[in-house]
Amino acid sequence: MKVVSVLPRHYSSAYLSILKKPTTIVHRRAVLPSSNNCNYSTVSPPPQKLSDNLKDLHSQLDKDELLADNTPDYVRLVLRSSVYDVINETPISNSVSLSSRLNTTVQLKREDLLPVFSFKLRGAYNMMSKLVSKMENQHNVTGVIACSAGNHAQGVAFSAKHLKIPATIVMPVSTPSIKYKNVFRLGAQVVLYGNDFDEAKKECARLSEERGLVNIPPFDHPYVIAGQGTIAMEILRQVRCVGNRIGAVFVPVGGGGLIAGIAAYLKRIAPKIKIIGVETYDSQTLYKSLKMGKQVQLTSVGSFADGTAVRLIGEETFRVCKDHVDEVVLVNTDEICAAIKDIFDDTRSIVEPSGALGVAGMKKYVTHLHPEIDHSKLIYIPIMSGANMNFDRLRFVSERAVLGEGREVFLLVAIPDVPGSFKKLQKIIDPRSVTEFSYRFNRHHNDENGAKAFIYTSFSCVDREKELKQVFAQLEKNGFEAVDISDNEMAKSHGRYLVGGASNIPNERVISFEFPERPGALTKFLNGLSSNWNLTLFHYRNHGDDVGKVLAGISVPPTDKEKFEDFLKDLSYKYHEETNNLVYQKLLKY
Ligand SMILES: Cc1ncc(COP(=O)(O)O)c(C=O)c1O
Numbered sequence: 001m002k003v004v005s006v007l008p009r010h011y012s013s014a015y016l017s018i019l020k021k022p023t024t025i026v027h028r029r030a031v032l033p034s035s036n037n038c039n040y041s042t043v044s045p046p047p048q049k050l051s052d053n054l055k056d057l058h059s060q061l062d063k064d065e066l067l068a069d070n071t072p073d074y075v076r077l078v079l080r081s082s083v084y085d086v087i088n089e090t091p092i093s094n095s096v097s098l099s100s101r102l103n104t105t106v107q108l109k110r111e112d113l114l115p116v117f118s119f120k121l122r123g124a125y126n127m128m129s130k131l132v133s134k135m136e137n138q139h140n141v142t143g144v145i146a147c148s149a150g151n152h153a154q155g156v157a158f159s160a161k162h163l164k165i166p167a168t169i170v171m172p173v174s175t176p177s178i179k180y181k182n183v184f185r186l187g188a189q190v191v192l193y194g195n196d197f198d199e200a201k202k203e204c205a206r207l208s209e210e211r212g213l214v215n216i217p218p219f220d221h222p223y224v225i226a227g228q229g230t231i232a233m234e235i236l237r238q239v240r241c242v243g244n245r246i247g248a249v250f251v252p253v254g255g256g257g258l259i260a261g262i263a264a265y266l267k268r269i270a271p272k273i274k275i276i277g278v279e280t281y282d283s284q285t286l287y288k289s290l291k292m293g294k295q296v297q298l299t300s301v302g303s304f305a306d307g308t309a310v311r312l313i314g315e316e317t318f319r320v321c322k323d324h325v326d327e328v329v330l331v332n333t334d335e336i337c338a339a340i341k342d343i344f345d346d347t348r349s350i351v352e353p354s355g356a357l358g359v360a361g362m363k364k365y366v367t368h369l370h371p372e373i374d375h376s377k378l379i380y381i382p383i384m385s386g387a388n389m390n391f392d393r394l395r396f397v398s399e400r401a402v403l404g405e406g407r408e409v410f411l412l413v414a415i416p417d418v419p420g421s422f423k424k425l426q427k428i429i430d431p432r433s434v435t436e437f438s439y440r441f442n443r444h445h446n447d448e449n450g451a452k453a454f455i456y457t458s459f460s461c462v463d464r465e466k467e468l469k470q471v472f473a474q475l476e477k478n479g480f481e482a483v484d485i486s487d488n489e490m491a492k493s494h495g496r497y498l499v500g501g502a503s504n505i506p507n508e509r510v511i512s513f514e515f516p517e518r519p520g521a522l523t524k525f526l527n528g529l530s531s532n533w534n535l536t537l538f539h540y541r542n543h544g545d546d547v548g549k550v551l552a553g554i555s556v557p558p559t560d561k562e563k564f565e566d567f568l569k570d571l572s573y574k575y576h577e578e579t580n581n582l583v584y585q586k587l588l589k590y
Pocket residue numbers: 118120150151152218219252253254255256257258259307308310352354355385386387
């Protein structure tokens with residue numbers, strides 16, 4: 001298991017002196033795009049009923065930063081943004097192989113090339129520079145504080161260094177050292193506090209109050225949103241809307257700052273361009289909120305795409321999104337991994353999972369969701385939003401990319417346990433290359449037709465649907481039973497490594513857990529086990545993920561059923577009962 005150094009629960013602080021020299025200053029004047037095909041929308045939005053929170057938030061803006069209805073004038077805020085004090089415009093790269101594969105034109109907006117490797121710098125800097133310029137003199141700013149274990153932290157630290165104001169970043173104790181060291185290097189004070197993000201956030205609020213530090217929010221503030229919106233201004237300048245050819249911009253969504261900024265600007269200047277949000281299935285707060293017509297808080301979020309793992313879309317960002325976002329596409333982990341590979345193939349850059357959401361969503365939009373659109377005539381622009389990739393994750397990403405691309409199929413096949421069956425199976429799969437094949441003799445798999453062998457196999461393919469149909473037809477003809485288990489998470493994480501481990505254990509319960517990747521996690525699990533329960537199976541493989549995936553089998557006497565449920569609850573690790581999972585039933589048990 002990955003070992004993360006244990007840090008004290010109370011915060012340990014680190015100071016680094018702020019560098020004297022400012023970073024490169026490249027100032028560009030913001031201009032409206034000149035193309036005739038961009039039509040400036042002058043229609044005033046209908047008056048909106050705003051919560052007191054939002055009224056308060058909007059009242060922090062200057063009068064000339066507001067529209068007639070007292071909501072932020074995002075076009076004006078974008079045009080006045082100061083982000084070019086610290087960044088150059090990011091380029092747009094042609095994505096040659098994706099364009100030819102999808103028969104469309106794909107142009108990637110390269111936010112991964114910014115100084116802290118993500119767009120977050122734009123919003124953080126814009127807000128902080130406004131803060132400084134609103135003070136008569138910058139010495140009045142006691143400092144800023146932010147809670148983040150990711151890209152926002154680096155954006156705030158970088159901006160603070162440039163503006164020569166002190167910054168404090170609060171991060172959970174479990175934050176990988178690569179992340180807090182980077183923030184520290186950028187000159188911020190790092191406070192490691194709490195076991196999770198919520199505890200760190202509370203400490204951040206407390207410190208902000210106690211020390212009079214201004215809290216820089218990661219997404220839900222007009223200046224942050226406007227900073228992110230400068231991306232839209234650049235896109236229109238860079239791509240030009242010849243013949244209205246920009247079909248859509250694909251935007252990764254977390255708390256919604258990025259998409260709100262882009263949408264607010266584009267829907268005023270070039271309203272025909274579609275704004276498509278992309279979220280993961282396990283972090284779909286915008287998707288659900290749009291469906292319900294109000295902010296929806298998720299009870300938990302997945303951690304693979306950590307940059308976008310947000311439980312609640314912002315209030316201001318949702319206000320903007322509900323008027324301007326055309327659609328939200330949901331993608332899974334395998335599709336994100338495939339997108340990371342696509343981006344690598346075209347640019348030789350590796351983006352982080354959240355940074356690849358735009359490409360993953362665009363692929364789904366073109367290949368599955370909109371057959372009625374002639375994509376060949378349009379330009380699609382996914383935002384490559386960040387590249388702070390944890391190197392350890394690459395193994396997992398490369399393993400899953402082939403599945404996400406639909407270039408590999410996992411099957412569980414039951415064949416008669418008689419000589420010649422393997423050969424027949426191999427012939428059916430041939431000429432496709434077999435990428436995995438696991439079997440162990442097990443005389444206990446018998447039915448009325450005789451003994452059976454269960455095979456776990458995977459093979460490469462080019463046209464998944466078509467080839468799978470052919471293979472299944474052949475398998476059936478030969479009397480083999482097969483199930484496609486490419487979407488079976490337990491099979492992909494564990495089952496494939498456990499083939500042949502079948503046992504006949506009374507009262508066995510099989511549970512998959514997400515152990516936090518921190519010392520003591522295993523001890524806590526083992527200590528919680530009652531002495532009359534038997535640990536019958538334990539499988540773990542490091543996937544370079546934030547959590548350790550563990551499969552455990554435990555034999556629990558029926559009289560201890562309730563005690564066992566209490567154990568699972570007290571452990572407070574995410575878990576899922578796998579006792580009825582097909583892979584367990586067929587491969588691990590008789
Ligand atoms: C790489 C990356 N992409 C996308 C997002 C989502 O941005 P937002 O929270 O503004 O929706 C984040 C947020 O931190 C991020 O780090």
